[in-house]
Amino acid sequence: MMNIGVIGLGAVGLFIASSLAKRHEVTGYVRREEQANEIKDQGIIVDNSETFVSVTTSQKFKEHDLIIICTKQMAIDTLIPTLELVGRHTPILFLQNGQGHIEKIHHLPHPILLGVCEHGIVKIKDNEVSLKGLGKIRLGALHKHHAELAVDISLALYQLDFPVKEHGSITDVLNRKLIVNSVINPLTAIFNCRNGSIMTNDHLKYLAKKLTKEAAMTLNVDEDEAWERVRQVAEQTKENYSSMLSDIQAKRQTEIDFINGYILKKSSDFLPYQTNVYHMVKAKEGLRE
Incomplete structure (x- = not known):
């Protein structure tokens, strides 16, 4: 014990x-x-x-x-x-x-x-x-x-x-989890939806694939493997609300700086989709008063 x-x-x-x-x-x-x-x-x-x-x-x-x-x-x-x-x-x-x-x-x-x-x-x-x-x-x-x-x-x-x-190699595990979080968390927070909507709404699915591609490229993770993991988690937790959406609804500060913000800092390339969702969530944080 x-x-x-x-x-x-x-x-x-x-x-x-x-x-x-x-x-x-x-x-x-x-x-x-x-x-x-x-x-x-x-x-x-x-x-x-x-x-x-x-x-x-x-x-x-x-x-x-x-x-x-x-x-x-x-x-x-x-x-x-x-x-x-x-x-x-x-x-x-x-x-x-x-x-x-x-x-x-x-x-x-x-x-x-x-x-x-x-x-x-x-x-x-x-x-x-x-x-x-x-x-x-x-x-x-x-x-x-x-x-x-x-x-x-x-x-x-x-x-x-x-x-x-x-x-x-815990870094590999952390990177895979980070990619999933960088996709599901901001999209559900921005669009006020359950995790499963990312796979059932074609437009959200398109955005999710673009976010996955940028994150996988930055973290040197196989893109297909990363997308499969995002898909699995979205399906397994389809009825759940993400922690980032819960934070937005409760008017709390989110962890966007440590998820998408971390990916943006790590990349030497411009990541348009990661950049956009980062600023959208930051805007929602700023409107919480």
């Missing part, structure tokens, strides 16, 4: 904390007292099944065998000073959309793991989520000398209903 800290109890954090609490000692860290109290009183509810975990609003982390960061990209900057105080041998797993955070955490002395969450999870309220599609947590070491540790942690976290897989 591991002692695990889960930082950020949004949709992904709630699901991970609840799943891991079945076999491990879990502490959740949140910013708002209201959310902490709701979880303390009612537990974390996943599809009507409740699990109780320790939860705190403390900005100082306890000693843990593993820390999992489930916050949005925008919170990473404010988290880093706190993470710098964590014991240098404590592994830290980052589960974020996009890749803008990687350069910010390179200097941390800890064993750093990067991962993606493939589960389809919808947040219902502060302590409740619904699992719309079971996927995997895929993780790997930022630095190759921590590769064996990444394998050990993936095995320790693995459960039949919570599959975890280690990847020696």
Whole structure:
């Protein structure tokens, strides 16, 4: 059994904390007292099944065998000073959309793991989520000398209903996920539609293919393989609303800078479709007041 800290109890954090609490000692860290109290009183509810975990609003982390960061990209900057105080041998797993955070955490002395969450999870309220599609947590070491540790942690976290897989080349996994996010997130946010609309509306499908082509070219990923993955995810999550659309609807800042913005920064070529959707989402953010 591991002692695990889960930082950020949004949709992904709630699901991970609840799943891991079945076999491990879990502490959740949140910013708002209201959310902490709701979880303390009612537990974390996943599809009507409740699990109780320790939860705190403390900005100082306890000693843990593993820390999992489930916050949005925008919170990473404010988290880093706190993470710098964590014991240098404590592994830290980052589960974020996009890749803008990687350069910010390179200097941390800890064993750093990067991962993606493939589960389809919808947040219902502060302590409740619904699992719309079971996927995997895929993780790997930022630095190759921590590769064996990444394998050990993936095995320790693995459960039949919570599959975890280690990847020696986590960058490839992150790139594939980034391409999917750079297509589905902005299009659904701009056109206010479910994920599946990208495959059923010919005009959205056209835009999706163009976005995929530009992202795949920038990240050196096979275009056909990338498009097949976009198609699969759109189909598997066809009834879901993307996190970016949810952010726009809730008048929150989106992660567009860390997804499409990251691709634009990485490319030395002009990417017209990526550029256009980036500015469209930024415009919607600016109109949220």
